[in-house]
Amino acid sequence: MPGTDILFVWDFLSTAVADAWPAADRLRWVHVASAGVDRLLFPELRDSDVVLTNSRGVFEESIAEYVLGLVIAFAKDLVGTVDAQRERRWHHRETERVVGRTALVVGSGPIGRAIARMLRAVGLRVAGVGRAARDGDPDFGTVYPFGSLTDRLPHADFVIAVAPLTEQTEGMFNATTLATMKPSARLINVGRGAHVVTDDLVRALEGGVIAGAALDVFEEEPLPASSPLWSMPNVLVSPHMSGDFVGWLPALAELFVDNFHRWRSGRPLRNVVDKKLGYVPTGAAAWTGATEEGATHAG
Incomplete structure (x- = not known):
């Protein structure tokens, strides 16, 4: 130095x-x-x-592609297909459409914008949460102020966390906010691990408060082998690689x-x-x- x-x-x-x-x-x-x-x-x-x-x-674009992949993986139950293939089990079932579903992107910077554009391109309805509220945004349509996060969560099928880590965003997904989400909703975190209170998320997943989560970042990295997140059937874990x-x-x-x-x-x-x-x-x-x-x- x-x-x-x-x-x-x-x-x-x-x-x-x-x-x-x-x-x-x-x-x-x-x-x-x-x-x-x-x-x-x-x-x-x-x-x-x-x-x-x-x-x-x-x-920006790489993370947006990764998020799109996660959304489709959840909707089309690709994990279930891989599991059935490994077991040589013919498991026919219906899957979800992504067209017309709602995504809430928490973080309206360049990465959030790239995610919004990519999700819109495949037919999702997208809104954003950011520092300043605005209508008529070219990528999000509407950006809601951060203070209205809990008001917007009940409307989203997919919630994507990509905001910078600040005093305002640290721990923003906790027992209180997770409880406002749809039971069918999935949380995707490609922002910072500290956006999510891990213990609260585990309890929410175990209790069916939300349907699933895809986590690329964690409060502690590498994610300890003892974490229950590794073995939860409704969770996708990746090692901080969404942009790489x-x-x-x-x-x-x-x-x-x-x-x-x-x-x-x-x-x-x-x-x-x-x-x-x-x-x-x-x-x-x-x-x-x-x-x-x-x-x-x-x-």
Whole structure:
């Protein structure tokens, strides 16, 4: 850290930056290879003048494809088909349609928008929950304010959590909010594990409060082998991989390289995070760093 102007945080789950922060004597810019920045919003960085950027723009379409796959997997009982095949059991049954079903996307940023577009394309009715309410949105139709989440949950067949992790969104799916959902509804979490109170979700699934869940992120990662979520028949577990497509690592590196050249030439940086909000606001002003002549040491 001593003498470093720029820090590229490749391991977005690491807590090493907070531990090393006292040695940062000239740091000006931190870039993280993820869309989420909650691990970096410790008080010293958040309250400093150091600029934080993320990797928005890399994962949107891949996560949207993953969510579409989960919606179809639930509606068409693909897990049941695979299980029956393994047992060599001819198990004919009816499955659900997705056309006309309702999806509520909690998080109206770029990833939420990509999810909304993809679900609309296959015939779902989509609404969003975000920081600011609005009608006539090109992707969501209607975006409801976060404070109305519990009012909107009873209307949704699929609830997709993709919001940034903030004080407002932490634990937003708990015993109270889960109880407002349809008994036939499924919860899909591709946002942050802390969006969901795990013990409350387990009880809701065991008690038939909701019909199922697909979880790509968890309060504790890796998910402990002792977790009941692994063996629940109405749960799909994946290891924090919804955005990770073939070629994602080079794409992350290319985004940083582009931003580094911008910093060196004094051009505006992409994806500047509002450290008070915890994400990149739509239409946020960009930040200009050093010029080409400025001395730079990247860590």
